[in-house]
Amino acid sequence: MDNINVLIVEDTPEESDALVKVLSENNYNIVGVARTHQEALTLFYQNTIDIVVIDVFLDGKPDGITFAETINIVPNGQKPFVFLTSSKDRQIFERAKLTKPFSFLLKPFNELEILYALEMAVEKFYEQTNVFHSEDQNTVISSDSLFIKKNKVLKKVQIKDILYIEVEDRYCNIITDAEKFVILISLTKIIQLLDAAKFCQTHRNYIVNLSKIEQINVNDNLIILKGNHKVTLSDKYKDFVKNFRILK
Amino acid sequence: MIKIKSLFLVLICFPVLVFSQLKSNSNLFRFEIKNKAKEFNKEINFNKAQYFFLESNWDSTLVYSMKQLSSSDNKELNDFCHYFRATSFNKKKLFNEAKKEFDLISSKFRFYYKVKLTLGEIALKQNEFQKGLEYFEEIENLPNSFEYDLKSSTVLHNIGLCYLHLKKNDEAEKYLFKASTLQEMDKDTLLLIGSYIDIANLYYEQYKDNQAIPYFKKAYELSKKVKSFDLKIAAVLNMAVVEENRKNFPLALTYRKEYEIWKDSLNDQNKVWAIADLEKKFAIKQKQKEVDVLAAENKAKIAERNGFLISSVLLFVLLGTGVYFYRQKIRNNKIILAQKNELDELNATKDKLFSIVSHDLRSSVNALKVSNSKLLDNLESKNYTELDVLLHKNSSIASGAYNLLDNLLNWALLQTKQAYFYQESLHLASIVQHVEYNYKPLMLNKNINFKNNVATADHVFADLDSLKIIIRNFLDNAIKFSKENGTISIYSRPSSEEFCYLVIEDTGLGMNESTRKELLKETILLSKKQNDDIIGTGLGMQLCKSLIRKNEGKLDIESEENVGTRIIIALPKFKNHG
Secondary structure, three states: OEEEEEEEEOOOHHHHHHHHHHHHHOOEEEEEEEOOHHHHHHHHHHOOOOEEEEEOOEOOEOHHHHHHHHHHHOOOOOOOEEEEEOOOEHHHHHHHHOOOOOOEEEOOOOHHHHHHHHHHHHHHHOOOOOOOOOOOOOEEEOOOEEEEEEOOEEEEEEHHHEEEEEEEOOEEEEEEOOOEEEEEOOHHHHHHHOOOOOEEEEEOOEEEEHHHEEEEEOOOOEEEEHHHOEEEOOHHHHHHHHHOOOOO | OHHHHHHHHHHHHHHHHHHHHHHHHOOHHHHHHHHHHHHOOOOHHHHHHHHHHHOOOHHHHHHHHHHHHHHOOOHHHHHHHHHHHHHHHHHOOOHHHHHHHHHHOOOOOOOHHHHHHHHHHHHHHOOOHHHHHHHHHHHHOOOOHHHOOOOHHHHHHHHHHHHHHOOOHHHHHHHHHHHHHHHHHHOOHHHHHHHHHHHHHHHHHOOOHHHHHHHHHHHHHHHHHOOOHHHHHHHHHHHHHHHHHOOOHHHHHHHHHHHHHHHHHHHHHHHHHHHHHHHHHHHHHHHHHHHHHHHHHHHHHHHHHHHHHHHHHHHHHHHHHHHHHHHHHHHHHHHHHHHHHHHHHHHHHHHHHHHHHHHHHHHHHHHHHHHHHHHHHHHHOOOHHHHHHHHHHHHHHHHHHHHHHHHHHHHHHHHHOOEOOOEEEEEHHHHHHHHHHHHHHHHHHHOOEEEEEOOOOOEEEEEHHHHHHHHHHHHHHHHHHOOOOOEEEEEEEOOOOOEEEEEEEEOOOOOOHHHHHHHHOOOOOOOOOOOOOOOOOOHHHHHHHHHHHHOOOEEEEEEEOOOEEEEEEEEEOOHHHO
8 A cells, every 4th residue: 555645735834844744644645845836837747646735825826726727627637636725715715616626624724624634635536425434435446546544544556556356245355466455345336436447346256457367267267366366256257258359 | 543553453462362362271271181191190291291381381391292292102192292382382472383383283183273273363463364364264163162162252353353454344343343242241351451442443443433432432441440551551542542633632641641651550560570580680699609608618617627637636646656755765764764773783782892802802912911921030030830831821812812813703704705605515523523633732731521422424514614613612612611620522413304413512610591592592792791701702602603504504502500501503414404
């Protein structure tokens, strides 16, 4: 599991320092702190960013909103972000609201509030609300990552690293090359959210990353994955084999 | 001499004709006409014609008889109609027309002899004596003239007249005498005078003066008894001419004078008639004028009345609109007055709020100043234990002042509706946790036992910031009113379909029933009571109530003095609460 990469756009050093401190303590990876709109753009496009924290007012101008508007223009380049503001001025808010999905945090805020705000931003951005505070789910699935809340800390796992998923009741065991961990999500939901071109159910309890398959032993009902992981293939789900070009 | 005599003859002829006509028209003929009218009572025109005929209204008779002729083919009635027309023309002296009409009458007509008689008279008038003689002799030769409706004396007299004009004096004398004998028998004075004058003229023409004069005298004597001016004039004039011819001028003069008198009286009468006629015309004119004047007056009156009506309607409308606008104005004034009162009240509230807030702020800052100078003193004297106490105190004063300022700002934003307000589904437990996080040191300081038992499944539909303000204020209050070692717990009650109930419970001072009710009332600011530090401005409470209302929630308070207070906030779970 990796830490979440955060970009901070904040012109006041005291506030950015406090923010960096709080987020680092909660295992967020601070990619950088931008003081201006231009700096923010440079940092945003040079690094892999998961979430952006934006102060609305940069040097007295609402450049934060301009930045959000700019990164929203590029499709597929959008990332979840949180606005920070000390003013509840309605005009500013009406403008900020247009940069959907929109979440904000009013200054002054405490540790819990900023963490909550980041989680909310992720939920809203991937349109899977009420996940992190519910009792039966703790994972938001995006197109390339899983955002997992583990012990009040948000982590992520790249989907391309997943070998297979083993379902157990309400839990799912995620097996990657490096590690093995449990997330809280139902089978139906995870199948629905995962790309059907990349993942396939082979058994009542198994979902397999198709790109990791090394060998399919139809007679033994066995699939051998990279790293010699063995997964059961049941008759009911055998049909997926037809999707492969079989060499004779 | 002869000339004069012939003049007399003309004078004499007419009366005779008139009377003969009058007589012949009577009785039998009238009776017969009336019978016919009854018999043909459906012939309206005929009935009218006969009515006017009997009334001697000749013009109308002509009109209706013409109508009858053009509309009906009844020969009997047609004969009557022709007769009516002929007679009418005769009376109007249109003799040729009359003759034409008479010719149209069929010989079967029952009163055909009358036709002959009248034709004879017309001939006589037109000086066609020979023709007239023929007509009259035809009638004379009828079997018995008494069965008919005419006097044979008249016929005889007329025959006599014809002979007289034809200069057949012997025949004339014979017939005239016959006629006068009959008239003497009938005692018909009027006709008799005519007869005598004619006889006298007959003799006078033959220069038989001795025979003529007694008849003239007889006629004159008789004429004195009658009222007819024409006869009197004729008789007197004859006498005057006779006396003149006899050179008896004084007597002639006397007769002449008498003649003049009668003529004058006749003229007078005519004049009187004419004057009366004129007067009548004048009176009619006058009446017409009066009628015109009255009509004009009536017109004027109607116009006046209409004018009054219109003006009164206009006035009424004017009055109505006036009353309407007056009432509108009164209503507006009332509204304005009410609004003014409301504004005054609000203004007073605002002033009070400002005085309290400014007092609070000033005392807080002042306390901070004093405390800081103490801090500096202690720092100099290196009294570190005191330093710690003072710093904690400072921090609490600062946070109190900050909270007050924050509330003030939020309240101002709420009042001016400038704050951004966006309701969304919120995880209640997390929000409570966030707020509580800031108060942890304070509670630790007071050694308060805090429990957060909000169900993790509870979500409310609210504006995040206003929800935080509400919880912060109530939590702040709860801490403020709690004793040391007290307990504060926040939990959610089993929710209903629409609402989620958040309860903030403390074991603090509590409040009495009246305070509780005061707090729940709309728009009330608590003044400082007993100078007690822990009772605030009421601004926080006010703000919470407004925000809860704005979030479509409800507020309730349960409290018992010296036991504790329970603040219950009901918030909608979903948009528009279902």
